[in-house]
Amino acid sequence: xxxxxxxxxxxxxxxxxxxxxxxxxxxxxxxxxxxxxxxxxxxxxxxxxxxxxxxxxxxxxxxxxxxxxxxxxxxxxxxxxxxxxxxxxxxxxxxxxxxxxxxxxxxxxxxxxxxxxxxxxxxxxxxxxxxxxxxxxxxxxxxxxxxxxxxxxxxxxxxxxxxxxxxxxxxxxxxxxxxxxxxxxxxxxxxxxxxxxxxxxxxxxxxxxxxxxxxxxxxxxxxxxxxxxxxxxxxxxxxxxxxxxxxxxxxxxxxxxxxxxxxxxxxxxxxxxxxxxxxxxxxxxxxxxxxxxxxxxxxxxxxxxxxxxxxxxxxxxxxxxxxxxxxxxxxxx
Amino acid sequence: xxxxxxxxxxxxxxxxxxxxxxxxxxxxxxxxxxxxxxxxxxxxxxxxxxxxxxxxxxxxxxxxxxxxxxxxxxxxxxxxxxxxxxxxxxxxxxxxxxxxxxxxxxxxxxxxxxxxxxxxxxxxxxxxxxxxxxxxxxxxxxxxxxxxxxxxxxxxxxxxxxxxxxxxxxxxxxxxxxxxxxxxxxxxxxxxxxxxxxxxxxxxxxxxxxxxxxxxxxxxxxxxxxxxxxxxxxxxxxxxxxxxxxxxxxxxxxxxxxxxxxxxxxxxxxxxxxxxxxxxxxxxxxxxx
Amino acid sequence: xxxxxxxxxxxxxxxxxxxxxxxxxxxxxxxxxxxxxxxxxxxxxxxxxxxxxxxxxxxxxxxxxxxxxxxxxxxxxxxxxxxxxxxxxxxxxxxxxxxxxxxxxxxxxxxxxxxxxxxxxxxxxxxxxxxxxxxxxxxxxxxxxxxxxxxxxxxxxxxxxxxxxxxxxxxxxxxxxxxxxxxxxxxxxxxxxxxxxxxxxxxxxxxxxxxxxxxxxxxxxxxxxxxxxxxxxxxxxxxxx
Numbered sequence: 007x008x009x010x011x012x013x014x015x016x017x018x019x020x021x022x023x024x025x026x027x028x029x030x031x032x033x034x035x036x037x038x039x040x041x042x043x044x045x046x047x048x049x050x051x052x053x054x055x056x057x058x059x060x061x062x063x064x065x066x067x068x069x070x071x072x073x074x075x076x077x078x079x080x081x082x083x084x085x086x087x088x089x090x091x092x093x094x095x096x097x098x099x100x101x102x103x104x105x106x107x108x109x110x111x112x113x114x115x116x117x118x119x120x121x122x123x124x125x126x127x128x129x130x131x132x133x134x135x136x137x138x139x140x141x142x143x144x145x146x147x148x149x150x151x152x153x154x155x156x157x158x159x160x161x162x163x164x165x166x167x168x169x170x171x172x173x174x175x176x177x178x179x180x181x182x183x184x185x186x187x188x189x190x191x192x193x194x195x196x197x198x199x200x201x202x203x204x205x206x207x208x209x210x211x212x213x214x215x216x217x218x219x220x221x222x223x224x225x226x227x228x229x230x231x232x233x234x235x236x237x238x239x240x241x242x243x244x245x246x247x248x249x250x251x252x253x254x255x256x257x258x259x260x261x262x263x264x265x266x267x268x269x270x271x272x273x274x275x276x277x278x279x280x281x282x283x284x285x286x287x288x289x290x291x292x293x294x295x296x297x298x299x300x301x302x303x304x305x306x307x308x309x310x311x312x313x314x315x316x317x318x319x320x321x322x323x324x325x326x327x328x329x330x331x332x333x334x335x336x337x338x339x
Numbered sequence: 340x341x342x343x344x345x346x347x348x349x350x351x352x353x354x355x356x357x358x359x360x361x362x363x364x365x366x367x368x369x370x371x372x373x374x375x376x377x378x379x380x381x382x383x384x385x386x387x388x389x390x391x392x393x394x395x396x397x398x399x400x401x402x403x404x405x406x407x408x409x410x411x412x413x414x415x416x417x418x419x420x421x422x423x424x425x426x427x428x429x430x431x432x433x434x435x436x437x438x439x440x441x442x443x444x445x446x447x448x449x450x451x452x453x454x455x456x457x458x459x460x461x462x463x464x465x466x467x468x469x470x471x472x473x474x475x476x477x478x479x480x481x482x483x484x485x486x487x488x489x490x491x492x493x494x495x496x497x498x499x500x501x502x503x504x505x506x507x508x509x510x511x512x513x514x515x516x517x518x519x520x521x522x523x524x525x526x527x528x529x530x531x532x533x534x535x536x537x538x539x540x541x542x543x544x545x546x547x548x549x550x551x552x553x554x555x556x557x558x559x560x561x562x563x564x565x566x567x568x569x570x571x572x573x574x575x576x577x578x579x580x581x582x583x584x585x586x587x588x589x590x591x592x593x594x595x596x597x598x599x600x601x602x603x604x605x606x607x608x609x610x611x612x613x614x615x616x617x618x619x620x621x622x623x624x625x626x627x628x
Numbered sequence: 629x630x631x632x633x634x635x636x637x638x639x640x641x642x643x644x645x646x647x648x649x650x651x652x653x654x655x656x657x658x659x660x661x662x663x664x665x666x667x668x669x670x671x672x673x674x675x676x677x678x679x680x681x682x683x684x685x686x687x688x689x690x691x692x693x694x695x696x697x698x699x700x701x702x703x704x705x706x707x708x709x710x711x712x713x714x715x716x717x718x719x720x721x722x723x724x725x726x727x728x729x730x731x732x733x734x735x736x737x738x739x740x741x742x743x744x745x746x747x748x749x750x751x752x753x754x755x756x757x758x759x760x761x762x763x764x765x766x767x768x769x770x771x772x773x774x775x776x777x778x779x780x781x782x783x784x785x786x787x788x789x790x791x792x793x794x795x796x797x798x799x800x801x802x803x804x805x806x807x808x809x810x811x812x813x814x815x816x817x818x819x820x821x822x823x824x825x826x827x828x829x830x831x832x833x834x835x836x837x838x839x840x841x842x843x844x845x846x847x848x849x850x851x852x853x854x855x856x857x858x859x860x861x862x863x864x865x866x867x868x869x
Contacts, residue, residue: 058433109617114375114432114503118570119612122718125563126608133605187738189722193730196719205705205782247561249440256437261721289449291555294444301441306426307632311796 012320017173024165032165038274039168040230045254045266046175047222053261054183056140056195057103058084058117060253061124062223065095069224070231071131074143075157075189084157084232091224098123099220103213121248127242142238145231158234164233171229172267175222179263191215223251253297257304259311268313276300347592349477353485354550355588357543360488361561362568362580363495364539371512371532372428376438377439380562381446382412382537384555386544388454391461391553393545401480405487408545410539416537420530428529443558450555457496458552482547491542492581495535499577508532512575540565560604568608571614586610632657632817633678633709633809634784636775638687638697640673647673649841655786660808660818662849664825666861671821672714675790678819679711680704681742691786693845706734710779711788714821716771718763723847724746725759731781742781748781753807769800773807793827805831829853 020039024032044066058122060093072091076082102123106116132140152159159169182188193201194208202208231237241247258269284292308315365379376382386408393404419442427438468479499505510521511528544561551557568587572579587607594606631654640648645668648670655661665671676682678689689697696704703709705711710731719727728746729739736742750831753773758766772792779787789808793801801824808831812818822828828835829849837845837852839861843854852858 009571052433058436060436061398115570115574117432117436118566120609122567122570122611126605129605129608179470184739186733186739186742189726189729189739189742190733192722192726193719195722197717199681199701200717200719201712201730202700203681203705203711204700204731204778205342205702206730207702245563249444252437256433260433266600270364289446289452290456294448294451296448298445298448301444305430305438305441306423309430309434337369 013176013267016267017169017176020169021166024162030162032161034275034278036161036165036168036233038270039165039172040226040233041250042172042267042270043168043175043252043273044223044226044230045258045270046172046179047219047226048251049184049255049261049266050179050222051215051219053255054188054195055191055212055219056198057212058114059120059214059216059219059248060117060252061120061122061248063243063245063247064097064120064124064127065220065223066227066230066247066251067124067127067131067237067239068095068098068220069145069336070226070237070242072224073139073219073228074145074231074237075137078143078145083155084228085155088225090230091228092221095224095227096217096221100213100217107209107212110187111169116277121245125245125246128239131239131243136226137272140239142236144236148235164229167229167231171226176263176267178222185262187211187215224250253301255311256298257311259313259315262311262313264312265313268316269311272312273297273300343596346476348589348598350481351589351592352585353477353481353588354483354547354592355585356488356492356581357547357552357584358564358568358588359581359584360492360539360543360546361387361565362572362584363492363577364536364543365565366569366572366575366577367539367581368533369569370577372424372509372529374424374428375432375439375566376437376536377463377562378443378446378626379536379540379565380392380558380560381443381450382416382540383544383561383565384450384553384558385412385446386541387461387551387553388450388544389541390545390548392549393480394461401483401546402487405542405545406539412541413534413538415534415541417530417534419537420533421526424533425526425529426566443562444566447555450558454555456552456555458554459546460552480549481584484550487546488556491539495539496577504531540545564607569612570611577614630657631655632692633819634687634688634690635674635678636690638674638677638689639685640670640677640682641685646841648677648684648838651843652687653836653842653843653846655817655819656834657785657817658812658815659833660812660820660831661834661836662820662822662828663836663838664822664828665838667823668840668852671693671823671837671838672790673841674838675788675819675821677683678704679709679788681711702734705731705782706782708783708785709788710782710784711777712772712775712790712792714790714794716768718766718771718774720753720763722763723759724755724763724766725765727774728755728759728777728781731778732783734782745781745783746777749777750774752780752811753777754803769796769803772796773804776807780811784816786819787811788819788821790821792820792822793822793824799835801827 020035023035048059048062051059069091072094073084073087076087076090077084102119106119131137137143148158150160152163190206190211193204194206194211198208227242231242253273254266254270256269258267259265259275277297280293280296284290304311361383365376368374368376388410390401390404391406393399393407404526427435470477470479470482499509509526511523511525564587568583569580571586572583590606590610591603594603633655636652637644638648638651638728651674663671663674673682677684677697680696680699680703684697687697688695691707691709694707697708725746728749729742730844732745734741747756747759750759753776754810755770755773755777758770763771763774776789776792793804808818820828820832833846835849835852836843837858844861845855845858
């Protein structure tokens, strides 16, 4: 339960920060929380479902475009756009998974298929006039007035939406993890053959976990589009976004409930700091170098991520009682 | 009209040979080490910069620049493997992926710091010369790059097939444990393999430096292109890399003729998706990985 | 006695190699049957054909009146046949209890029900005390029993055990024998693939002997042991206990 106390108090602190902090800090933390949520969606797929996606930008982008197109072109509420995005991205994920697992394309081949699909979609959207092509789509300039039905408001409004999403992601991950699906998926992740011999219908469960992960990523993408106020295929569906999505859970701890939050809190501010420093010193590649070094070092020295290391530290300090509960659930191939 | 098509086809085949060399580097590394080098594009771009600087500083022919790139990138790959990559060889794919993403960010960041974001065209005299063969007119830079790439692919194939080191390399690719049992020096084989893979990428980069401006952001495109090529041909297959390179080269050339330029780059991915769906292991792919 | 499982003229070849050649036998409900034979006799292939992990080249496997030879493993399991793996395959990142829960999800979606079933399974193999341990903390005999417990959680009518006693010391094997007897008394039908002859004699009520992929004998243990064909082909290689 200590874990929940720690995680819960982080959320309370974040809520207080939202009420008090400066606009810059708020907009930075909004991005952190949105990527926490996106990281959770990715984490569900690999950390629990055992399926590696390196093209998550596809699902994020589909969600973002669903919201932006309906809102910008037809004035339809982003709530509808979010729903539509979930359906489209979820179906895209399911179709991709179905096509691939039907022919036993798995492991690294599946991962490469996700990236190919994402790149294909990025290029197609970039050449498609209806969705704004390379010029992208722009939401109307914000008036600052809060309108929940159109999901419009100031920076603080979006901050609390992102916070709610991240909290929802944490609770959702934990609920799934403790449900029938969590057990079946983890069994499938650890050893698919053995799980099938125990009656796990792996084919449909793999499709299901990918569809759910894709649909939640689309929600994150839709909100990200609203926060940014504009979307472009290269940034919202690009390889860079796919990498940004997975950095949080990897740095924080794969397959853990709080890993994506902790990882995003560590990685994204670092990235911003380094870009600022790079701009300041007129060295444009600095943030890229810092990001790269952090990734290599984390996988090298903390392969389970930061969060399990914190948990271990807590265990070393306190006497273990029911601490097997705190065992990090890490993913293996 | 016919001659236009022939020209396009020919230039696609020529560039395809260079793509084949890039893909060969990736596929050799994967075949032997079961590691997917997601920083391969950066290594190609290193080669492009080596070509750029060699021509600019010493005004050497591209062939000499390619030789320099081969040596530099082999050493680079060898030490990258012994210092970093070898620690992750036996880890799950997603860890390897993250390490290589980290490395590629590091490399492209380093390129940005060193040379800035602006494209640098290599001033090779070759770029302006063309050769006419009846219907087909080819530019010399492309022809030379393709010929060198083709020669290198042949030599490398012969080396892997007939030399004793090449044999032990293929044995290690076949069965790592077996290789260890019969006393192969696996760590050295891995380092050399990674060196060869990096050298292939570097040479290809230097060869195309008259065709592509040196620019850090090229790397992602080359990485993805190498993947597409290798998967279309079959991960880990020598002839697959070559065939994949030719297919992608030709597909790109045809797409440039038929579709809007922005769509041209989508065709390789469409091809890849089709291949993965209908021939999941590629045309020459290994049965299991 | 009615046959719960019937194997009819089952064959499987890999390329030119015939691993299982026209094998037929039947399992009577509530009994322990053993499938034995020297190394390479085709026992494990035969086992995998029944469990749905492989498809036969020809022949039929009929379970409770339904042909199952082309069913995938998860369906075979859901019909009431559970198996263990010769090389134990615990889910490494899940506790012993969680491992045992997975099988229960083949018939329930309730986590509580799965948990109580898993406890029962662990209890019946004597692992209840280690429910919260991690699987890598278990000894080999315990891991073998965990495999059995995982299979039991699926509530099978037929339990297929692949060399559960291989690599165990005699005292440990005796413990396994007690567990199997108790399960059979509870009405479970068991097919045992074993290499260790003596234990099979103790626990099985019927024995099927394979050699070079073909069935060479079938009957009560004492009959089979007396069969000169069996003695020559199998025991002739050294009757080891």
